[in-house]
Amino acid sequence: NSTLTLSLANEEATVELGKKLASAIVEGAVFYMHGDLGAGKTTTTRGIVQGLGHTGNVKSPTYTLVEPYELPEKSVYHFDLYRLGDPEELEFMGIRDYFAADAVCIVEWPEKGQGFIPEPDIDIYLAYDGDARKVTLKAHNERGLQVLLTIGS
Template sequence: MSQSTATRLTVSSPEAMRELGRQLGRVLLASDERAQCVALEGDLGAGKTTLVAGVLSAAGVEGPIRSPTYTLVEPYSVATHSIYHLDLYRLADPDELEPLGVRDLLVPGAILLIEWPSRAGTRLPPVDLRVEIAYLEPATAGREVSLSAGTPRGVDILAEMLR
């Protein structure tokens, strides 16, 4: 039986989005062989940062989580991993990514959670898992979350999440 490379889910509330993030976080935290990269796409307010808050919650990070819109990168060190939350919304040009030192973050045990990855053009590392969040109509009905694997590790992440 082959493993799925994509799936779609309906998420009904911010708490359900956080729980999806916690589920993703548990899978990401189970591996520290190499850096893992998750790209988060969606309109403003769609729930990208809420999903990241769930990932961080799975890692034991407490307190409010805000998108690093102005700092661009927010690091979190937990027991076995370094988690980096990147928000590239303010990048005017993909060349602005280089001074952020993203390549230096790609060490075993690192987890990169990248909002607005399209702003980086082709300058990002290979994306293991792409998460696209779309509003359902009416917006109060929740969100559709599409998960797609971009690497063999991404296929494994999806398989673990769908168990």
């Protein structure tokens, strides 16, 4: 199956999901993060980035659009397009160069850059579920499916 739905009881579970995703990546990956403000997109991203070896903080790159993490084993790029005005800005910043086959790219608010950013391997939908969260992951290709199979088993 190409979708996986999980309950995330607390913040730690959300971080843990990110870490599992990180350890399931074989070469690179593109994740789109969907969900309302506060749903847990940046928290999941923190898990991914820390899972790939970053030891410091992870916060959204609100004014610069992208926060790069050049880690020993991987280049990780965290995009937050919430404040993107014109998607043409993405062309000017050379957006496609970030999406190398061996890079890990995580995009919050991808709908704001629609048509200007590469397609995801996995869409991640986070939603409020009372005080907790639930998440649905949807794989779109073989690379995404491999990650879902790894974390789902």
